[in-house]
Amino acid sequence: MTEKPIVIKTPAEMILDSRAARARGERVGLVPTMGALHQGHISLLDYTRQHCDRLVVSIFVNPIQFNKKDDLEKYPRTWEQDTARCAEAGADVIYAPDAAVMYPAGFQTKVAVGAMAQGLCGAFRPGHFDGVTTVVLKLFNAVRPHLAVFGQKDYQQLKVIQRMCQDLDLEVEVVGCPTVREPDGLALSSRNVHLSPSERRQSLCLYKALSRARALAQAGEREAAALIAAARREIESSPLARLEYLEVVDAETLEPVSRLERPARMCLAAWLGDTRLIDNMGLD
Ligand code: PAF
Numbered sequence: 001m002t003e004k005p006i007v008i009k010t011p012a013e014m015i016l017d018s019r020a021a022r023a024r025g026e027r028v029g030l031v032p033t034m035g036a037l038h039q040g041h042i043s044l045l046d047y048t049r050q051h052c053d054r055l056v057v058s059i060f061v062n063p064i065q066f067n068k069k070d071d072l073e074k075y076p077r078t079w080e081q082d083t084a085r086c087a088e089a090g091a092d093v094i095y096a097p098d099a100a101v102m103y104p105a106g107f108q109t110k111v112a113v114g115a116m117a118q119g120l121c122g123a124f125r126p127g128h129f130d131g132v133t134t135v136v137l138k139l140f141n142a143v144r145p146h147l148a149v150f151g152q153k154d155y156q157q158l159k160v161i162q163r164m165c166q167d168l169d170l171e172v173e174v175v176g177c178p179t180v181r182e183p184d185g186l187a188l189s190s191r192n193v194h195l196s197p198s199e200r201r202q203s204l205c206l207y208k209a210l211s212r213a214r215a216l217a218q219a220g221e222r223e224a225a226a227l228i229a230a231a232r233r234e235i236e237s238s239p240l241a242r243l244e245y246l247e248v249v250d251a252e253t254l255e256p257v258s259r260l261e262r263p264a265r266m267c268l269a270a271w272l273g274d275t276r277l278i279d280n281m282g283l284d
Contacts, residue, residue: 005057005083005091011142014095018056018144026053030145032136035059036076036190037085040180044149045089047177056143057086058095060102064110065131076190095143102138110134113160113167116254120156120267121278124244132157133164140172148172153179153187155267155280159254179279181207187279199272202238206270209234209246210281213266217283222260224248227283235270244269244276251282 008014018028029052031044049055059082066072086094110130117129140148150158158176165174180188185207186200195203209231216227228246235241249256251263260283267280 002087002090005086005094007083007094007096009097010101011097011138014056014093014142015144017093018054018142021054022144027146028052028054028056028144029147029149030056030058030139030143031149032058032060032139033082034061034075034190035082036078036193037082038180038188038190040151040153040188042085042089043180044151044177045086045091047175048147048149049090052147054093055089055091056093056095056145057089057091058139058143060095060097060099060135060139062102062131062135063099064103064134065128067125067127074194076193095139097142102135111137111164111168113163116163117156117160119254119256120245120247120249121269122156124269129157129160133160136161137164137168137170140170145172147175149175149177151179152176153189153279155265156254159252185211187277189277191275191277194275195272199240199275202240203272203277205235205238205241206268206277206279209268210266210279213248214281214283217260217264224256224258224260224264227260227266231266231268235268240272242271244271248283 008017021028029048031048033041061075063072111133112130113133122129162174165172184204186203212234213227213231216230221227227248231246235243246268247256248264248266251265257264264283265280266283269278
């Protein structure tokens, strides 16, 4: 029988729990989530379970990283299912503070990473990464993890968080795990539930676009413009997909590159109807 994780609702209790784990010599691992857990999250839990003694999953739909009210409101909330999945994956603790506990009256501090958070998604979702880094630092302060694990699907988020940790001398190892995909290639996302059947079919153009660009790069194409043009054609052949951005960036700095000379990644965001999807792929 799987044992139920304990649910902790306040930073003060979370700090005590992790302090006790550390005092017992345990390695604490954190997987930050907003719930609506799918197989992509479970792969992060599995990785962390293998590398840590105490597995903490945070479930907190973070209001300050949503720049549209309706996006926050329609974000799926599946608490019963999430707790069952955490139990199956062997989580010890679910850290799930309420918004009023995370951001009590008078809260007025934010963490803002510079240029790296301004391009790609940052250009279209003003304030989004400030919201992410602020909540992730608060989660790190409460959980005090040795290891924190994020998905590479949110590649910019991963790099921005690694930058924050380096810049602020945080003593936490931040690891990115590979994107988990549906058998046909669509990246798993909590937002996929909003796709209609025809949008779901056409959403495949995102994976096809990235795969096409990677195949060309592997065949020797070095010009980012040529890779972007090929990927764009793939997306434009699906009338339901509306491209928001499509860029080739340096895999570490996220600066746009014009020629592939160092590890690079193609990153994109597109709308299928009212649903915004993001994806990315290494071009090496
Ligand atoms: O990727 C997410 O689910 C969120 O952005 C995170 C990292 C949990 C912060 O709210």
